[in-house]
Amino acid sequence: MAGLNGMNTTVAKTIKLYIGGAFPRTESGRSFPVYAHDSKKVYAHLCRASRKDVRNAVSIAKSALAGWSSRSAYNRSQILYRMAEMTEGKRAEFVETFVQTLGYSQEQSNGAVDQAIDAFVYYAGFADKYQQVIGSVNPVTGPHHNFTTPEAVGVVALLCSDEFDFGQLVTRIAAITCSGNTAVVLLSENGAAVLAPLAEVFATSDLPGGVINLLSGFMDELYLHMASHMEVDSICCDCNDTKIIATVKEEAVHNLKRVVLNSPKEPGLQNILNFVEFKTVWHPVGD
Amino acid sequence: MQRIISLQNHNGEKVSIASPPIDAVMLHERADSFTKRSVKKQSKMDALYKCIEMIDLTTLEGADTVGKVKQLCSKARFPITTELADELAGLPNYKPIPQVAAVCVYPSMVQTAKDALRGTTIKVASVATAFPAGQIPLKTRLQDVKDAVSAGADEIDMVINRGAFLAGDYQTVFDEIEQVKAACDKAHLKVILETGELSTYDKVRLASEIAMEAGADFIKTSTGKVSPAATIPVTLVMLQAILDFYDRTGKIIGMKPAGGIRNAKQAIHYLVMVNEVMGPRWLTPDLFRFGASSLLNDILKQIYKQVTGRYAYDKSFSLD
Numbered sequence A: 001m002a003g004l005n006g007m008n009t010t011v012a013k014t015i016k017l018y019i020g021g022a023f024p025r026t027e028s029g030r031s032f033p034v035y036a037h038d039s040k041k042v043y044a045h046l047c048r049a050s051r052k053d054v055r056n057a058v059s060i061a062k063s064a065l066a067g068w069s070s071r072s073a074y075n076r077s078q079i080l081y082r083m084a085e086m087t088e089g090k091r092a093e094f095v096e097t098f099v100q101t102l103g104y105s106q107e108q109s110n111g112a113v114d115q116a117i118d119a120f121v122y123y124a125g126f127a128d129k130y131q132q133v134i135g136s137v138n139p140v141t142g143p144h145h146n147f148t149t150p151e152a153v154g155v156v157a158l159l160c161s162d163e164f165d166f167g168q169l170v171t172r173i174a175a176i177t178c179s180g181n182t183a184v185v186l187l188s189e190n191g192a193a194v195l196a197p198l199a200e201v202f203a204t205s206d207l208p209g210g211v212i213n214l215l216s217g218f219m220d221e222l223y224l225h226m227a228s229h230m231e232v233d234s235i236c237c238d239c240n241d242t243k244i245i246a247t248v249k250e251e252a253v254h255n256l257k258r259v260v261l262n263s264p265k266e267p268g269l270q271n272i273l274n275f276v277e278f279k280t281v282w283h284p285v286g287d
Numbered sequence B: 001m002q003r004i005i006s007l008q009n010h011n012g013e014k015v016s017i018a019s020p021p022i023d024a025v026m027l028h029e030r031a032d033s034f035t036k037r038s039v040k041k042q043s044k045m046d047a048l049y050k051c052i053e054m055i056d057l058t059t060l061e062g063a064d065t066v067g068k069v070k071q072l073c074s075k076a077r078f079p080i081t082t083e084l085a086d087e088l089a090g091l092p093n094y095k096p097i098p099q100v101a102a103v104c105v106y107p108s109m110v111q112t113a114k115d116a117l118r119g120t121t122i123k124v125a126s127v128a129t130a131f132p133a134g135q136i137p138l139k140t141r142l143q144d145v146k147d148a149v150s151a152g153a154d155e156i157d158m159v160i161n162r163g164a165f166l167a168g169d170y171q172t173v174f175d176e177i178e179q180v181k182a183a184c185d186k187a188h189l190k191v192i193l194e195t196g197e198l199s200t201y202d203k204v205r206l207a208s209e210i211a212m213e214a215g216a217d218f219i220k221t222s223t224g225k226v227s228p229a230a231t232i233p234v235t236l237v238m239l240q241a242i243l244d245f246y247d248r249t250g251k252i253i254g255m256k257p258a259g260g261i262r263n264a265k266q267a268i269h270y271l272v273m274v275n276e277v278m279g280p281r282w283l284t285p286d287l288f289r290f291g292a293s294s295l296l297n298d299i300l301k302q303i304y305k306q307v308t309g310r311y312a313y314d315k316s317f318s319l320d
Helices: A051-069 A073-089 A091-102 A106-126 A130-134 A166-178 A192-203 A219-228 A242-255 A269-273 B024-034 B041-053 B066-077 B082-089 B107-116 B138-150 B162-166 B170-184 B201-214 B232-249 B264-277 B295-308
Strands: A013-015 A031-035 A042-047 A144-152 A155-159 A182-187 A212-216 A234-237 A258-261 A276-284 B003-008 B014-019 B055-058 B102-105 B123-127 B155-159 B188-192 B218-220 B254-256 B290-292
Touching (some): A013 A192, A051 A212, A073 A166, A166 A182, A182 A219, A234 A242, A242 A258, B014 B201, B041 B055, B055 B295, B082 B295, B107 B123, B155 B170, B162 B170, B170 B201, B218 B232, B232 B254, B264 B295
Parallel strands (some): A155 A182, A182 A212, A234 A258, B055 B102, B102 B123, B123 B155, B155 B188, B188 B218
Antiparallel strands (some): A031 A042, A144 A276
16 A cells, blocks of 8 residues: 555554453563564564463453353354354455465465364354264163263363464364353464454454453463463363473363363364263153 | 641540642552552562451341351451362462451341351451441441440441531531440441542542541541442542641551452552551551452462462352
């Protein structure tokens, strides 16, 4: 666009965090640059989240849990489907981000967006069906109905893969939230620029604030605070660093967090199963 | 310009009360400065422990039951469970969690609280004088005080007659505080100004002066039933009034912000302010209290984080 003096001016984006439905800067005031692929040109500055941002995000995710998990499955489904719609609407922005920061071709970028939209639609469809598929009525001796139903496990922390995979990221987030969990997502540094369009998708999909929270920052600095936080009920570790995985397992012991490793990258029922817990009810029956 | 009003005490002696005007802009500037200090590590731990010792753990609800008050008293004695205390005991930087300063209840619950706290140094504070509105005849309000004192209350939290104060009838406000003070006998008197209803800092300052001249042992910001309740600026006005009163008369008056102080960070801001305005002498439970209920759990969470390195979860601590 022509500037006031007929000059083309470009303004580097500052991409903020997404916590509680708002776009705050990190409380630490820090940032780190993301460069255009294979160049030293700054594409955007991202907030470098601190442990206090993690704490705030977890508190907000905890507050949002009751409201989100008690929404009707149908409504959660509608909202996930809306995310697919909004992703489609922001296709050009996603593609531009992938091309600029990851060096994807147009075809690759469109493929990644297609995968993400498919994942949203897949889990939108499952939101009001997975309980019927996974749940069961159990044969027991005695005059009781006995049935088992899956329920949301709670606040789920997601440590993203070092190798950015948009389809996998959306698969995780959609699978976690479709059953009523809330999520705190720490994006990997590689591909973290996707936070901007993705957060805008969530912010415009009727998603209640706090259900999905996106943080950008350094994995080495923050993973321990996510793994040790007592309000986090489950942690999904997609990163490959064996040291991080070992520490996550150790820290999870303190509040019996469920640690999820090697969850499938593609949409599937197993991804939902990994983030639910089962409740079995005995109900007496008469003649 | 300084405002001077002339009143009469119960002996018929003339009492002159001077109240300077408050510069709201500079007040807010100074109040903001207290919230920008970085209190970390051992200093933070010391402040957190001190905050606990200064809490008036409060329940003032229509739904209060004997069971709830007993539970609150138990929380006052043992802020964390013995299991958690055992878990933390071996960790460096941990020292046992102290008991709170007092439990604050309605007069009908004083006996229950007194029984539950027998054998401890925790005081029983009771709101009285038809808390929170105070809009009933003085005779009944005084009886309310006497009932609370005879039930064993160590401290009485009275509300001033805001109707009279806002109508400019300062003599009535003064007289009533004097009479309540007399009805308190040996119990300490905290005078609640309900600053949220006084509308200006000038009036807060004037009400503080009247309360102190009339015999308050403590002045307190709010009932917790009106918003805004305690704020840093309004507490600063009252602290300055206490300091000026001390310089003038040599009498030491305590301060109790109450209502709206829900997290440890806010509480530490208050301690910073008290330390800088009044000096460390006022940093004791005898002269500074927090009226709060949810604050205690947030302080415990912070201590847990400092000691274990992990962020706590709500279920670590009892809700009442």
